[in-house]
Amino acid sequence: MTLYVLLGPTAVGKTELALQMAEKLGSPILNCxxxxxxxxxxxxxAAPTAEQQQRVKHYFVGIHNIGFYYSAAQYEQDVLSLIAxxxxxxxxxxxxxxxxxxMDAVCNGIDDIPSVDNEVRETLRERLATGNxxxxxxxxxxxxxxxxxxxxxxxxxxxxxxxxxCYTTGRPYSSFLKKECKPRPFHIVKIGLQxxxxxxxDRINKRVDAMIAEGLLDxxxxxxxxRNENALNTVGYKELFRYFDGEWELTFAIEKIKxxxxxxxxxxxxxxxxxxSIQWFHPNQVDDIFQIxx
Numbered sequence: 008m009t010l011y012v013l014l015g016p017t018a019v020g021k022t023e024l025a026l027q028m029a030e031k032l033g034s035p036i037l038n039c040x041x042x043x044x045x046x047x048x049x050x051x052x053a054a055p056t057a058e059q060q061q062r063v064k065h066y067f068v069g070i071h072n073i074g075f076y077y078s079a080a081q082y083e084q085d086v087l088s089l090i091a092x093x094x095x096x097x098x099x100x101x102x103x104x105x106x107x108x109x110m111d112a113v114c115n116g117i118d119d120i121p122s123v124d125n126e127v128r129e130t131l132r133e134r135l136a137t138g139n140x141x142x143x144x145x146x147x148x149x150x151x152x153x154x155x156x157x158x159x160x161x162x163x164x165x166x167x168x169x170x171x172x173c174y175t176t177g178r179p180y181s182s183f184l185k186k187e188c189k190p191r192p193f194h195i196v197k198i199g200l201q202x203x204x205x206x207x208x209d210r211i212n213k214r215v216d217a218m219i220a221e222g223l224l225d226x227x228x229x230x231x232x233x234r235n236e237n238a239l240n241t242v243g244y245k246e247l248f249r250y251f252d253g254e255w256e257l258t259f260a261i262e263k264i265k266x267x268x269x270x271x272x273x274x275x276x277x278x279x280x281x282x283x284s285i286q287w288f289h290p291n292q293v294d295d296i297f298q299i300x301x
Contacts, residue, residue, distance in 0.1 A: 011101045016276050019290060031300060037101065047073055050218050
């Protein structure tokens with residue numbers, strides 16, 4: 008069985024090509040976007056529409072409520088289990104998205120991190136909600152200086168998860184990170200989409216404008232009571248929350264969404280360029296891509 012992985016930065020054009028590839032392969036689409044997994048965030052995450060999901064069956068879209076705790080490790084287990092089931096009836100499957108860690112978990116495996124004690128998790132989430140992130144960073148520096156010195160400690164999720172493991176196990180989080188590539192019982196073919204930087208940035212800017220026109224403000228306003236949930240620590244929502252707080256003007260918040268989305272796209276491309284197994288194409292090179300999936 009072959010798992011085709013269609014990847015690339017946000018707004019590069021994965022959605023339509025994924026539909027075409029899935030139809031060509033006779034495969035459902037296995038979504039690999041860590042935010043599209045949640046219900047109620049359809050506009051801000053550019054989730055597949057009802058029409059697109061009717062055209063091709065999608066998995067891992069809108070399967071959990073926003074407050075549900077879900078991780079790359081759980082995603083790895085769920086996707087591998089689904090692949091094992093679908094391989095009985097499919098010679099090829101398509102996984103697509105832009106969440107680098109989720110994709111890496113499926114293709115290479117993720118370290119076996121112990122389960123976190125629920126009481127520890129709730130305590131740390133409450134502390135984070137009250138704005139104690141600087142204090143928590145200092146704790147992580149004391150408990151696990153190795154991880155602290157290499158991790159993106161500006162990301163509260165990284166800090167909190169590392170502390171969860173430290174407090175649950177009594178060991179540094181870094182002691183569980185072995186970075187071993189796990190064997191998979193299927194062949195993996197990675198197809199990457201890329202555009203010239205300015206072309207991609209123009210598409211990002213236009214997509215943000217389209218999201219606003221589609222009702223992103225109303226969607227974000229509905230989600231405001233849940234703003235402390237990790238799922239909503241996401242570009243598109245956190246900027247609008249500051250607008251609702253009266254901290255920013257709307258035009259400024261929208262420009263920040265565009266800038267932060269462009270920055271995220273750059274991070275995605277930096278991550279992907281470290282993988283030599285990816286075959287790169289412009290989204291218009293459909294015929295060349297179809298030659299690969301033959």
